[in-house]
Amino acid sequence: MKKYFSLFFIILFFIPLSYSQSDFIEPDYIKTIIFKSTATNNYAPIIRLGEKLILSFDDLNADEHNYTYKIEHCTLDWEVSNLSEFEFINGFAEDRIRDFENSFNTLQPYTNYTLTIPNETTKIKISGNYILSVINEDSEIIFKRKFVVYEPKVTVGVSIYKSRDIATINTKQSVEFIINHPNYNINNPSLEIIPVILQNNNWQTAIIGLKPQFYRGTQLLYKYNKETSFWGGNEFLFFDSKSIRNSTLNIAKVELGKELYHTYLYTNEGRIGKPYTLFPDINGNFIIRTLDGNNSNIDADYSWVHFSLESFENLEGKDIYISGNYNNWQLNNTNKLHHNTETGLYETTILLKQGFYNYLYATKTKNGIISNHDIDGSYFQTENDYTVLVYYKKFGDRYTKVIGIGYGNSEKINN
Template sequence: MKKYFSLFYSILFFIPLSYTQSDFIEPDYIKTIIFKPTATNNYAPIIKLGEKLILSFDDLNADEHDYTYKIEHCTIDWKVSNISEFEFTQGYAEDRIRDYENSFNTLQPYTNYRLTIPNSTTKILISGNYILSVLNEDEEVVFKRRFVVYQPKVTVGVAVYKSREISTINTKQSVEFIINYPTYRINNPGKEIYPVVLQNNNWHTAITGLKPQFYRGSQLLYKYNKETSFWGGNEFLFFDSKVIRSSTLNIANVELGEDLYNTYLYTNEERAPLPYTLFPDVNGNFIIRTLNGSNSYTDADYSWVFFSLKSSKNFEGKDIYISGNFNNWQLNNTNKLHYNTESGLYEATLLLKQGFYNYQYVTKNKNGEINYHEIDGSHYQTENDYTVLVYYKKFGSRYTQVIGVGFGNSEKINN
């Protein structure tokens, strides 16, 4: 009969890691940064060693700049590690981006750049956290993106439950998971294994510092409730501008402006007081597509998208932002809403490429505290993706490996 051995002391022993928002501000002329696996319907830059990622971005200057990419291996908290590039790459860790093409038949001219990692000159050799930087001719960083490479040495089972806390039973979701390592030797799991739990692949809400609560043979059990709970949030708002000249679902009106089309969305209302309503989304992601051409990379046009929010709540002392994977979940002046005294609405205008977009409204107070559900509400029924990354740093090792990934979804939530 198998027995559970409780590590009662480990429940109180957490090692929090910092995943704060980057202060790096991307230039206005760089738009539509896509960084994801080549697999269909996969949006998170998390790949198994040997698989491929694709990077795509647009330069609105449309003058065919020479851009280079640079790959850096990182620690678990995303600081550049001290191992040399020869240890984590075969070939070059820095090289020129050679695949680019100018837009065709668009009102907004741009040059689209594409890169696949690994490629003929760059091959990743080890698992871990990585940062991909794109640099201009002056070797200045234009933008950065994170990605994770793993080797499946362990398996991870993930389940999503309703919160057991009475106060949050209808608003939060709790993630439980089991790490299985029947053929892999881990000497001290309590000190060598570092799981990271993500909701919808948003690193700004990552949960870290978890220790196994129980051992069961070659299994590590993480049966937390409060420590691994996320606000369920609400289904993401969305619009689809694949037909740039016509209004579609959630697009009220389209007009041709001085240079580009103006896309006016229907005014959104505060959803926090409302009951949960099911409608499908892609969990904060976006898909570039157009019916005006055959190649979305170069044939999709840009338009000014007008967002508006009606709210009876007083947000004095707080800023409101439009957030999603389309802007890397960043909160800055570009996607900040401003109150219009004439219309009585919070408004913002973003320059976006044609496609299907998910977005949400986020508040931030003067202390920098971010609230993802103050406007849109939070429900335990909300469908969310959860990812558990298993980091492993063997005693005496010079770097942290990623030895397994588990996926879960709250569509079939457990009570």
């Protein structure tokens, strides 16, 4: 019988990361940035080496501007690495975006740009972290997006558990995982293997740097609880504006303004302290779609979406934001709510393309601490996606590889 062997002199080094996927705010005229795998129902820019990513975005200036893209290889902490381009790219790391088309029969004119990677001129050679930048004719960076390329050298088994801490047993979820490497030699796992855990593909709450607790043959076991705990949060709120002229579920009314339609959502109430209610979501993601055309990229229109929140929680010193993957989980003035003294509600208005959107209300303190449960509460039953990325840097290597990936979902949570 195989036995577990504990690492007695292990030094635990885990860091809950807190950074957004973009270091600056995109210009107001750049909207609906979609960057994801081409695989069905995969909303994250994480691909196996050789698979494809697709980038799509709109320019509201609608002037068929010439944009270029640039790909940079990065270190584990997302700094540009010292590798030369020919070491990680076959072809060119920088090239024009040639596929673009103007919107058709929309009140808001725009030019839609699309890019697939790899393509005829750009092919990625190695795994790791990457940054894709879109640059205008004046050599200014318009926006950046991170993406990860992995090679399947190891397999990862992921399980989700209720917290074993009595204080958070009903509010947190813990991730346990096993890295299997029967055909891949790892000399010093505690130093060479760096796992990263993501909840709903949101890098703001990522956990990095856990050491294996046990060895079992060619398996590395990570049986942490507190160190791998995430707030369960609540199911995402949603609306669907695929029919831009009509009110639908969660949309109270639609009005045509001077230039664009205005979509008014029903007022949301804070859900903290209320019983947990299950309803399906897509874990913070969004899908562009319209009933008024065949090609949503250019047929979907824009409307001003009005959000309102009724909350009686003490939020002194905290700002409230509409959070979701629709804007890469960024919290900035574009999606910040403001208190309306006349209605007593927190309100904001965001210009969004037609589609199905998940969102939640997040708070941020003056010190930058982000919470997804101050307003909507946190429940261990909440359905969340979890991803474990396995980074590997052998002693003497010049860059960090990504050698495996594992997925888990809290829908089947273990006690």
